[in-house]
Amino acid sequence: MKSSLMHLVPPMNRERIISKFPKWYTPEACLQFKEHFHAQVRTACQQSTGTAGLKISKVVVVGDLYVGKTSLINRFCKDKFDRDYKATIGVDFETERFEIIGMPYNLQIWDTAGQEKFKCIASAYYRGAEVIITVFDLADIQTLDHTKQWLEDALRENEPDSSFIFLVGTKKDLVSDAVCERTELDAIRFAKEMQAEYWSVSAKTGENVKEFFSRVAALAFEQSMIKELENTLGHRAQIGAGNLISMWIEKYSMEVPEDKTQVSLSCC
Ligand SMILES: Nc1nc2c(ncn2[C@@H]2O[C@H](COP(=O)(O)OP(=O)(O)OP(=O)(O)O)[C@@H](O)[C@H]2O)c(=O)[nH]1
Numbered sequence: 001m002k003s004s005l006m007h008l009v010p011p012m013n014r015e016r017i018i019s020k021f022p023k024w025y026t027p028e029a030c031l032q033f034k035e036h037f038h039a040q041v042r043t044a045c046q047q048s049t050g051t052a053g054l055k056i057s058k059v060v061v062v063g064d065l066y067v068g069k070t071s072l073i074n075r076f077c078k079d080k081f082d083r084d085y086k087a088t089i090g091v092d093f094e095t096e097r098f099e100i101i102g103m104p105y106n107l108q109i110w111d112t113a114g115q116e117k118f119k120c121i122a123s124a125y126y127r128g129a130e131v132i133i134t135v136f137d138l139a140d141i142q143t144l145d146h147t148k149q150w151l152e153d154a155l156r157e158n159e160p161d162s163s164f165i166f167l168v169g170t171k172k173d174l175v176s177d178a179v180c181e182r183t184e185l186d187a188i189r190f191a192k193e194m195q196a197e198y199w200s201v202s203a204k205t206g207e208n209v210k211e212f213f214s215r216v217a218a219l220a221f222e223q224s225m226i227k228e229l230e231n232t233l234g235h236r237a238q239i240g241a242g243n244l245i246s247m248w249i250e251k252y253s254m255e256v257p258e259d260k261t262q263v264s265l266s267c268c
């Protein structure tokens with residue numbers, strides 16, 4: 001039964017297979033500078049028998065109406081772009097499959113309505129977001145000003161420090177390089193204040209769209225693996241720029257010499 005069901009699962013899109021940690025857009029507003037998955041996460045993935053259950057992270061996309069939230073999601077999930085505007089009513093979601101360092105992983109991407117009259121419906125879905133993507137239109141600077149309010153609303157429904165935050169400028173194809181660079185300076189300042197990672201993209205041309213979602217997936221995947229290790233195991237260790245996680249170092253120090261363990265824990 002199990003093997004016959006396996007045939008019903010479509011093959012993994014090669015573009016969704018991530019083996020190296022995807023890079024940031026700009027070092028000026030970037031959540032993490034790491035270039036590799038954390039050593040313990042890699043080890044845990046190599047040792048996984050595949051019976052641990054499918055991991056899934058919730059991503060919520062917010063921002064003013066017409067900024068291009070739906071178009072961004074559709075470009076990534078369906079590789080489609082529609083020039084006609086069809087307002088999102090309430091919410092919608094897409095599930096996108098990945099394989100990250102050998103582990104199956106899903107992003108559940110929630111598209112919310114920017115129109116004021118649908119805001120109360122959409123905000124009911126903000127809870128439990130591992131990733132919040134705040135979107136503005138590079139060709140309409142006012143929409144950047146509103147991103148802080150959108151983020152505040154989304155954060156209110158979530159535990160403090162429980163979500164990765166991204167600030168995304170869309171419609172890059174509509175602005176000149178000079179305008180884009182100027183707007184990015186403002187956007188990067190906003191991103192720093194919001195503790196967000198910044199990206200400029202175009203749903204029309206597809207520029208940076210795959211790279212952006214790969215980055216989202218890798219960061220969310222690694223975070224969920226770290227949380228899982230923290231829950232199943234017990235010992236405290238420090239990773240990267242001050243993130244405290246719990247891990248059972250004894251388990252790994254059986255396989256890795258002690259000095260190497262120290263190096264791997266501080267390398268990412
Ligand atoms: N040129 C260009 N147009 C875009 C791009 N992204 C979106 N658009 C257009 O902008 C309009 C609004 O896009 P949507 O994706 O529907 O906007 P939205 O943010 O989902 O709007 P709501 O659902 O009302 O919140 C549509 O006409 C799109 O075709 C882009 O990257 N480039």
Ligand SMILES: [Mg+2]
Nearest residue numbers: 069070087088
């Ligand atoms: Mg929409």
